[in-house]
Amino acid sequence: MSDKDNNIFDLEGDALDEALMAAIEETDEEERLARELKAQENQERAEQARITAIEQEERKAKIDNLRKSLPNEGRRYFLMVEEAQCDEAKKEAYVTGLVYGNCKKNDDVFLFRNDGRALATKILAIEEFNGQVFEPVEEVSQKKARLTIVIDYEKTGFTKENAVPKYSVVTTVRPPVKGADGKTAIENPSLSGLMFRYPEFNKDKEYLNHLTDNIVNGRFLIPAMNAGEGSDASGKKKLQLIMFTKKEDPNKRILPLFTDLQALYLWRKIFEGDQKPTVVVMNFLEAAKFIEKDGFDIAINPSGPVSVGLPSKAAQSIAEIARKHIAGRNVNKEVINDGSKVIVGEPKPSDETADIKDAISAFCSGNPDIKKAGLLYLIRNGQTSYLIILDAPKSSQQEVFSGVLNAVRPHLKSIKKVDMSLLSEAPFANDYYSRKPWDYKRV
Secondary structure (H helix, E strand, O other): OOOHHHOHHHOOHHHHHHHHHHHHHHHHHHHHHHHHHHHHHHHHHHHHHHHHHHHHHHHHHHHHHHHHHOHHHHOOOEEEOOEEEEEOOOOEEEEEEEEEOEEEOOOEEEEEOOOOOEEEEEEEEEEEEOOOOEEEEOEEEOOEEEEEEEOOHHHHOOOOOOOOOOOOEEEOOOOOOEOOOOOEOOOOHHHHHHHOOHHHHOOOHHHHHHHHHHHHOOEEEEEEEEEEEEEOOOOOEEEEEOOEEOOOOOOOEEEEEEOOHHHHHHOHHHHOOOOOOEEEEEEHHHHHHHHHHHOOEEEEOOOOOOOEEEOHHHHHHHHHHHHHHHHHHEOOHHHHOOOOOEEEEOOOOOHHHHHHHHHHHHHHHOOOOOOEEEEEEEEEOOEEEEEEEEEOOHHHHHHHHHHHHHHHHHHOOOOOOEEEEEHHHOHHHHHHOOOOOOOEEOO
């Protein structure tokens, strides 16, 4: 039988009807199967959507629980103090500035004074400025506000005149501390708080002095890429720092420095592509070596929230001043044993020395590199100075010397000069502190 013989249109009568009915039934069956398959696919999609929604809810619940377990629900905010009034009787201070982030009543926060001292405190009350007056609120965000914070004047030794200096910073960000993994988080709370106001205050000399001090004493995150095969003399992989160029001058390279992980993540371009960057940690003076060698400019937090740019000449100048300043304060064993008449001893107890010891302890508690610290006096050739001994690694010398000096400077009255030495370079101190307790000792 030929194909033509099978053509239904060649059939007649009942045979034609049967063929047509068979074709219709076959078509109906195909449509039924298609509907069932589509329904099954829709059901599978609906089930997958249900599972995805459950997983999202579970993730959201985990995140919410994690936030609730964190101090202040993990919120980060900053206020640079423009004005402050203090009430010693109530153990309170009232600080005014712009709040960047979401601040709530009863938050646990830190006051970073402009002398480097950090003080744990609490938000007792919030007043939001409505354009004419301050009104009590439970929380405030991105607005001018007056915060009431706790100050224990007796315990800290502060007075209403010096408790909250202008350009201090109130923030939820803790001082950098070593975590369970043994690593110290990179945070620059005071610098971050000051940077938010950079566009408005960059002509203010006092503000710029505080900003510069924080930059010089900062530790920063710098993205880098593997430079290829090979390693350096210590066996570490060679890394190449990631730069970017100016739009107006493609030949000028800029080294980005990031104050914290949040600021780093805003620079999303470095996370694009297959090769993810490595992040290295440097203090400002370490980064300055690259600037001086190759003439890079610097951009601190180039993607914000607020960026501060330093041309290479300005960065080099700041670094040079910092190095000379620190070098001038360094007392090493060669100087102490230089044949001149030197007397070292315990300073006479006074309000001044008590304030200095408190300032040293406060700074050291926020710097995990410092294990011990002590305050002595030193007389050389009839000249008296304070001598601060610090048990810290040589690699951190510049950072800790500068930070301690900034912390104690406001308390220098009867004696204006301060010398500093690492414990490793002052062997006499081991003998002295075997008989006396250290003024500060990390627990």
